[in-house]
Amino acid sequence: MTQPDSLHYLGVRDAIATRIAGGELKPGERLPSERQLQVGGGVARGTIREALFQLEAEGIIYRKDRSGWYVSPPPVVYDPTRWEGFMSYVEAQGRRPETETLSKTEIACTPALAPIFGRPVGAPMYRIRRRRSVDGRAVLVETIVVDAALAPDLLSHPLDGSLTSVLKSAYNIAVARNRVDMQPCALTRGEAEALQVKSGLPGLNVVRTSYDAQGRVVEFDREYWRHDALKISVDIRVR
Amino acid sequence: MTQPDSLHYLGVRDAIATRIAGGELKPGERLPSERQLQVGGGVARGTIREALFQLEAEGIIYRKDRSGWYVSPPPVVYDPTRWEGFMSYVEAQGRRPETETLSKTEIACTPALAPIFGRPVGAPMYRIRRRRSVDGRAVLVETIVVDAALAPDLLSHPLDGSLTSVLKSAYNIAVARNRVDMQPCALTRGEAEALQVKSGLPGLNVVRTSYDAQGRVVEFDREYWRHDALKISVDIRVR
DNA sequence: AAGTGGTCTAGACCACGCC
DNA sequence: GCGTGGTCTAGACCACTTT
Missing domain, CATH: 3.40.1410.10 (Chorismate lyase-like)
Structure with missing residues (x-):
């Protein structure tokens, strides 16, 4: 069980944001695929995507169409x-x-x-x-x-x-x-x-x-x- | 059948945008509920929401939490x-x-x-x-x-x-x-x-x-x- | 050919606004 | 208490990128 701040997608968001802030994922690098991010969590793909949209709105990640999600460089x-x-x-x-x-x-x-x-x-x-x-x-x-x-x-x-x-x-x-x-x-x-x-x-x-x-x-x-x-x-x- | 530009949610988007542009829905007014917007179309609620998110990103509509969707006033x-x-x-x-x-x-x-x-x-x-x-x-x-x-x-x-x-x-x-x-x-x-x-x-x-x-x-x-x-x-x- | 994100369905339950 | 949007599941198929 992921057990976040009550909301699954925000928990997923925080998990990914932490990996980026911690330097595990660097600007320009690709995130694991949506299906890979599902792995142990028992989380539907739609929920993963909700988290990714959130990070995208914050300017933390961006996507290349049908290629994947990437960490945003500074503005x-x-x-x-x-x-x-x-x-x-x-x-x-x-x-x-x-x-x-x-x-x-x-x-x-x-x-x-x-x-x-x-x-x-x-x-x-x-x-x-x-x-x-x-x-x-x-x-x-x-x-x-x-x-x-x-x-x-x-x-x-x-x-x-x-x-x-x-x-x-x-x-x-x-x-x-x-x-x-x-x-x-x-x-x-x-x-x-x-x-x-x-x-x-x-x-x-x-x-x-x-x-x-x-x-x-x-x-x-x-x-x-x-x-x-x-x-x-x-x-x-x-x- | 809605029959849009191949994409359902963009078709729904256009239908709503047209009603707003045509003055049928005025700034500050509430849109029909998501479930009402599904009516004849055989469209899933998720697809309706996709269309609403699109209009929201364009600044055409906005939402009041759990109350409904409204037409945006000018900036x-x-x-x-x-x-x-x-x-x-x-x-x-x-x-x-x-x-x-x-x-x-x-x-x-x-x-x-x-x-x-x-x-x-x-x-x-x-x-x-x-x-x-x-x-x-x-x-x-x-x-x-x-x-x-x-x-x-x-x-x-x-x-x-x-x-x-x-x-x-x-x-x-x-x-x-x-x-x-x-x-x-x-x-x-x-x-x-x-x-x-x-x-x-x-x-x-x-x-x-x-x-x-x-x-x-x-x-x-x-x-x-x-x-x-x-x-x-x-x-x-x-x- | 395999893998990715993009779209879509058809359900479900919940928290909260409104009456 | 009813209706609303908010969240979530578990599938499916497609268009496209990548290898």
């Missing part, structure tokens, strides 16, 4: 008031960043985008979809939209680094104001697929709108982060 | 770079804020707090636990710690409003710098209980450290938010 710290770019701040934290461009296309400005950019529906825009990883684990997918009138021929530039610095160096466009919105969400359909997570997992939706000194929108970026990959830190001085 | 927008205080910004959004003081005690500075405040272990501190609600739904619990040397007799002041303004008006302590850390988390034990949610639900952990002009920590605040109650918005001007 990346992100300061929305700075924009050195993903690559540099991840590296500064001693982690290995990676960016893949999933697609880059010219699109016509949609009714949803028109008011954001202050441009007519149908105006040419560039849309870039990227996936970014830390230490080989995909942590976010993003969709960036840029006004083609401001940055003609943008897509011929290298897009796997900082887009902001491309805009600065190739087009002399400087960001003067940044608006960042963040909201807990569920990762569904496309985002979940790109991050190779189960649809419905919690995530963080980060929307960044960058303006130049004239108030024009130079970059509109929607990011979907794994909920366990990120820690936000903002430091503000009062005027 | 509150929170700007960490401003601190007019919870009461005023919630009101500004046309919602009804509420604050309850759960406890207020004098404590001895712990080893964890000592380096934050730069004070010796054992130094007197005040600890205040509060719960805050929007339109009658508890959305966050917080624990605030203040150095007793800076604000003697703090606990005799009214604590259901803005603590920052009490510090300002009663002690002439002004905040010069604010550090805000946010991280997705799971609501467990005490927090879950205070928010009347099931332990393990996703939440957002917000830690705010406020400094005065001399660099002293005047307020250390740890907040646990329901994941579906909050939207963060930051607006930054570049120097």
Whole structure:
């Protein structure tokens, strides 16, 4: 008999959490399979899974679809008031960043985008979809939209680094104001697929709108982060 | 037969989401019980619950323990770079804020707090636990710690409003710098209980450290938010 | 081919909210 | 005291990853 704090699945949770905290299971390592975790306990697989979901919600473990459960690495710290770019701040934290461009296309400005950019529906825009990883684990997918009138021929530039610095160096466009919105969400359909997570997992939706000194929108970026990959830190001085 | 996109629980999810989006079920209203939702479909209750968990992760519905499932109201927008205080910004959004003081005690500075405040272990501190609600739904619990040397007799002041303004008006302590850390988390034990949610639900952990002009920590605040109650918005001007 | 997690069924009992 | 969600069992089959 497992005999936990009255609840089986929390007892199983604690048992696994203890093995992780004790260093028996290290970040990135795989847990025993669900059926193996059942062994002596006389516990149904559903109860084991309940415990695993709990640990997943806490950010302690994560899963690779149909491959297994793994111990989560520590989160990346992100300061929305700075924009050195993903690559540099991840590296500064001693982690290995990676960016893949999933697609880059010219699109016509949609009714949803028109008011954001202050441009007519149908105006040419560039849309870039990227996936970014830390230490080989995909942590976010993003969709960036840029006004083609401001940055003609943008897509011929290298897009796997900082887009902001491309805009600065190739087009002399400087960001003067940044608006960042963040909201807990569920990762569904496309985002979940790109991050190779189960649809419905919690995530963080980060929307960044960058303006130049004239108030024009130079970059509109929607990011979907794994909920366990990120820690936000903002430091503000009062005027 | 329900006949969804191959997956039963996603079909059930879509059916419920449609009823909510269509206005048949309004924010704050209760959904039919899990057993009622099974009716014609030949669907197991576990599958229904899978669909409800999905909607919960998306922030579309929430549950009151053993009472039922309800349609979520829209989130509150929170700007960490401003601190007019919870009461005023919630009101500004046309919602009804509420604050309850759960406890207020004098404590001895712990080893964890000592380096934050730069004070010796054992130094007197005040600890205040509060719960805050929007339109009658508890959305966050917080624990605030203040150095007793800076604000003697703090606990005799009214604590259901803005603590920052009490510090300002009663002690002439002004905040010069604010550090805000946010991280997705799971609501467990005490927090879950205070928010009347099931332990393990996703939440957002917000830690705010406020400094005065001399660099002293005047307020250390740890907040646990329901994941579906909050939207963060930051607006930054570049120097 | 074997093993894994993902989904689903059909029951059961319990603790607790609500009336 | 009835109905609710919360927990749990013991199976089953499937899609997919891994070897």
